[in-house]
Amino acid sequence: MKKVTVSAPGKLMVLGEHAVVYNRPCIVTAVDSRIKVTVEQRKDRIVEILAQQINNKPFRRPIYELNNGRDEEIPKEVKFVCKAVESFIKDNTIDGGLTITTESDFSHRYGFGSSSAVTVATLKGLSELYSIGYTERQIFDLAYEVTLDIQGVGSGFDIAAAVYGGTLYFVTGGKRIEKITDKKLPLVVGYTGVKADTPTLVRQVAELKKEKPDLVENIFKNIEELVKMGREYIKEEKWKYLGDLFKVNQKTLYELGVSTTKLDVMCKEAESNGAYGAKLSGAGGGDCMVALVSKEKQKRVEKAIESVGGKIIPVTTSAEGVRIEK
Ligand code: PMV
Numbered sequence: 001m002k003k004v005t006v007s008a009p010g011k012l013m014v015l016g017e018h019a020v021v022y023n024r025p026c027i028v029t030a031v032d033s034r035i036k037v038t039v040e041q042r043k044d045r046i047v048e049i050l051a052q053q054i055n056n057k058p059f060r061r062p063i064y065e066l067n068n069g070r071d072e073e074i075p076k077e078v079k080f081v082c083k084a085v086e087s088f089i090k091d092n093t094i095d096g097g098l099t100i101t102t103e104s105d106f107s108h109r110y111g112f113g114s115s116s117a118v119t120v121a122t123l124k125g126l127s128e129l130y131s132i133g134y135t136e137r138q139i140f141d142l143a144y145e146v147t148l149d150i151q152g153v154g155s156g157f158d159i160a161a162a163v164y165g166g167t168l169y170f171v172t173g174g175k176r177i178e179k180i181t182d183k184k185l186p187l188v189v190g191y192t193g194v195k196a197d198t199p200t201l202v203r204q205v206a207e208l209k210k211e212k213p214d215l216v217e218n219i220f221k222n223i224e225e226l227v228k229m230g231r232e233y234i235k236e237e238k239w240k241y242l243g244d245l246f247k248v249n250q251k252t253l254y255e256l257g258v259s260t261t262k263l264d265v266m267c268k269e270a271e272s273n274g275a276y277g278a279k280l281s282g283a284g285g286g287d288c289m290v291a292l293v294s295k296e297k298q299k300r301v302e303k304a305i306e307s308v309g310g311k312i313i314p315v316t317t318s319a320e321g322v323r324i325e326k
Contacts, residue, residue, distance in 0.1 A: 001096075003040035004128045005326075008121040009319040010034070010105075010112030011161035012189065012290060013281045015230045015249050018205050018256055019223035020155040020172055027230055028157045029167040029185055032319035033106035035114055037081075037121035039098055039129050046097040047085055051077050052104070063089065063097050077102065080115045083146040084122040092130060100125075109195045110313060111287030113158035115150075119143045120162035124322045136163050139322070140174050153202045165321030169231050180234050185317045188270070188293050188301050190310035192262045194286030201258050201283040208257060219252050243276020243292040250279035258284030266310045273297070273304035288313065 009030040016026025049059040059078045066082045108114040120143045127134035140163045144156040157170045160177050169178040209216040226245045233242040266289045267278035274297035281290045293301045302312045
């Protein structure tokens with residue numbers, strides 16, 4: 001039976017997290033840690049999903065009962081694959097069933113956007129398998145719907161990175177998606193060892209916004225400004241200036257209450273060892289921080305982050321978007 005393998009990259013938020021949930025722009029870069037999804041037709045009406053990263057027990061359901069009210073029991077990554085299939089078969093009639101295998105280069109604990117990458121790769125794989133020819137924009141819109149359905153919140157920046165790759169200027173819901181560059185950014189990534197729960201942090205910021213609307217609006221306005229400046233500095237490769245923006249952005253995220261002592265310490269340590277600037281990346285509460293570093297200072301900064309308990313995750317940025325694998 002026909003079979004296709006597709007891969008999509010993970011992501012790192014460069015500047016603008018949280019504000020991007022409220023109609024502000026952000027900058028996101030795709031990372032070359034990828035999720036690979038193989039979709040294969042089968043004769044029976046079963047969908048079988050094998051998510052190597054989660055466990056090795058296949059998940060099996062009749063194709064028209066993917067969402068039958070038992071969703072709570074489904075592992076997270078499998079949930080996104082199921083919803084992507086559901087969304088695909090709503091628009092396209094298919095005979096038989098599917099076997100879907102997912103493999104990941106990275107731990108879902110890093111906050112690299114495994115859910116959005118797996119959703120994008122599944123939709124692209126199905127589009128290819130049934131010769132539908134979805135455009136990048138169609139895949140973005142469908143995948144965004146899937147993640148909103150499951151998580152209820154989110155700007156869609158991670159989906160844009162998985163679809164388009166590179167480093168992007170992105171506005172909430174994909175109102176604007178512009179490629180800034182395909183060139184690499186000199187980033188060092190440190191993992192805190194703590195898994196963050198993005199929806200919880202987004203709701204926490206929403207609460208603060210309700211309590212102190214002026215303060216939060218002001219913070220978001222500042223973030224918008226620094227994102228716009230950051231876009232220019234990336235184009236011009238002015239890393240020192242971009243580093244200064246990292247520092248300011250980290251300060252605003254601290255004020256929003258989403259940083260943690262571990263993240264603060266890792267950023268401080270990176271900066272006092274020669275990084276141009278450092279900040280948390282993503283929702284906060286854990287996951288990763290990023291430091292902007294010259295080649296000469298890279299080793300020293302990496303050691304400094306490790307000395308305070310961070311784990312260096314080697315990544316290449318501005319990675320290629322979703323693609324068919326040989
Ligand atoms: O936690 P992450 O890496 O998925 O990033 C979340 C970024 C937010 O701006 C807080 C939410 C969003 O969807 O943009």
